[in-house]
Amino acid sequence: DIQMTQSPSSLSASVGDRVTITCRASQSITRSLNWYQQKPGQAPKPLIYAASSLQSGVPPRFSGSGSGTDFTLTIRNVQPEDFATYYCQQSFGTSWTFGQGTKVDIK
Amino acid sequence: QVQLVQSGGGVVQPGRSLRLSCEASGTVFSRYVMHWVRQAPGKGLEWLVLISSDGTTKHYADSVKGRFTISRDNSRNTVFLQMNNMIIEDTAVYYCAKVASRAVTGPNWLDPWGQGTLVTVSS
Numbered sequence: 001d002i003q004m005t006q007s008p009s010s011l012s013a014s015v016g017d018r019v020t021i022t023c024r025a026s027q028s029i030t031r032s033l034n035w036y037q038q039k040p041g042q043a044p045k046p047l048i049y050a051a052s053s054l055q056s057g058v059p060p061r062f063s064g065s066g067s068g069t070d071f072t073l074t075i076r077n078v079q080p081e082d083f084a085t086y087y088c089q090q091s092f093g094t095s096w097t098f099g100q101g102t103k104v105d106i107k
Numbered sequence: 108q109v110q111l112v113q114s115g116g117g118v119v120q121p122g123r124s125l126r127l128s129c130e131a132s133g134t135v136f137s138r139y140v141m142h143w144v145r146q147a148p149g150k151g152l153e154w155l156v157l158i159s160s161d162g163t164t165k166h167y168a169d170s171v172k173g174r175f176t177i178s179r180d181n182s183r184n185t186v187f188l189q190m191n192n193m194i195i196e197d198t199a200v201y202y203c204a205k206v207a208s209r210a211v212t213g214p215n216w217l218d219p220w221g222q223g224t225l226v227t228v229s230s
Contacts (some may be wrong), residue, residue: 045157
């Protein structure tokens with residue numbers, strides 16, 4: 001199975017900061033990488049699909065990049081509503097897997 | 108608007124069984140692959156299983172292979188997760204999710220998700 005390693009596991013940021021989260025796959029997954037945001041008590045919400053495509057309705061301060069094994073989620077000008085946990089997820093193989101998650105909280 | 112409504116969670120004793128349901132509305136359910144994902148208390152997301160649109164192909168995570176069974180009834184727009192021989196470590200919120208694209212190849216992701224249902228395995 002393809003393993004996904006996310007880092008960091010948590011980070012603190014101030015409103016207006018730029019935040020970067022990385023995700024590494026154990027083998028090449030081309031661009032089959034998605035990012036989700038989850039807030040407490042809620043189901044995950046898709047943000048980015050196919051490594052860099054913005055889901056409809058998601059603010060453009062969110063962006064994704066990467067291909068192969070290394071991927072990045074960037075949040076520019078972090079807003080109060082962005083404090084949440086973020087997960088990467090690969091959809092390359094027949095079995096999908098998630099990264100461990102990155103909790104973004106207020107500094 | 109596509110909506111997934113889950114039912115069937117609750118408390119179950121170790122070794123017993125439970126079946127979860129997830130009913131879709133607002134979409135042509137029979138055209139889409141469906142997934143189940145779970146989240147143990149305070150932990151991350153764990154992908155569990157997928158089922159093809161026609162129900163003939165299923166792929167399971169090793170953690171549930173042989174104990175959990177996914178199925179679907181396209182006439183009822185519903186996907187099921189049958190959980191047998193449950194263990195304490197199966198305690199989690201379980202989510203069903205629909206793939207966003209009908210394409211067999213190319214990018215795909217999970218959207219939307221059900222509201223989640225809590226399953227507690229305890230004696």
